[in-house]
Amino acid sequence: MAKTKFITHDCTYCHKQTKMEYIGEMEGVTPEGTQRFWYRCSRCKHSLLITLSVVKEKKTAAPAIDRATCTAYTKDRVFSIGEHIYHADLDDVGRVVRKDKTSNGIHSIIVAFERVGERRLLENVTGDLLEEVPEDPAPEGQPQP
Numbered sequence: 001m002a003k004t005k006f007i008t009h010d011c012t013y014c015h016k017q018t019k020m021e022y023i024g025e026m027e028g029v030t031p032e033g034t035q036r037f038w039y040r041c042s043r044c045k046h047s048l049l050i051t052l053s054v055v056k057e058k059k060t061a062a063p064a065i066d067r068a069t070c071t072a073y074t075k076d077r078v079f080s081i082g083e084h085i086y087h088a089d090l091d092d093v094g095r096v097v098r099k100d101k102t103s104n105g106i107h108s109i110i111v112a113f114e115r116v117g118e119r120r121l122l123e124n125v126t127g128d129l130l131e132e133v134p135e136d137p138a139p140e141g142q143p144q145p
Ligand SMILES: [Zn+2]
Pocket: 011, 012, 013, 014, 015, 018, 041, 042, 043, 044, 045, 046
């Protein structure tokens, strides 16, 4: 979203919605994805610090994944970070964001899928190692039940 020079916002001095002129911004974006901006009320000419949400493009930042370029996921393959994969059971495409290896020597990849979000999948499974890992997105670092 382009920076708009004027916004309509509640003025704490006028106690009503007024037209405000953009003056400048404060340093840094908070972890919540908001940033503070200075605006001047066009009615009373007071300057106000207004908190606005600036991190909106987070979801659309990554380019859409073309299924034609994806590697079909199978658990015996080895994937690399950044690789695009297609998961037939989930019917979703995603990008490998991390790789992991458990203390049992089980290799897994963490894939950010476009629709279902992050999932941990097995990779490099040779032979009949174990059961499939549960595909519920378990919180990081917590043991599976
Ligand atoms: Zn005002």
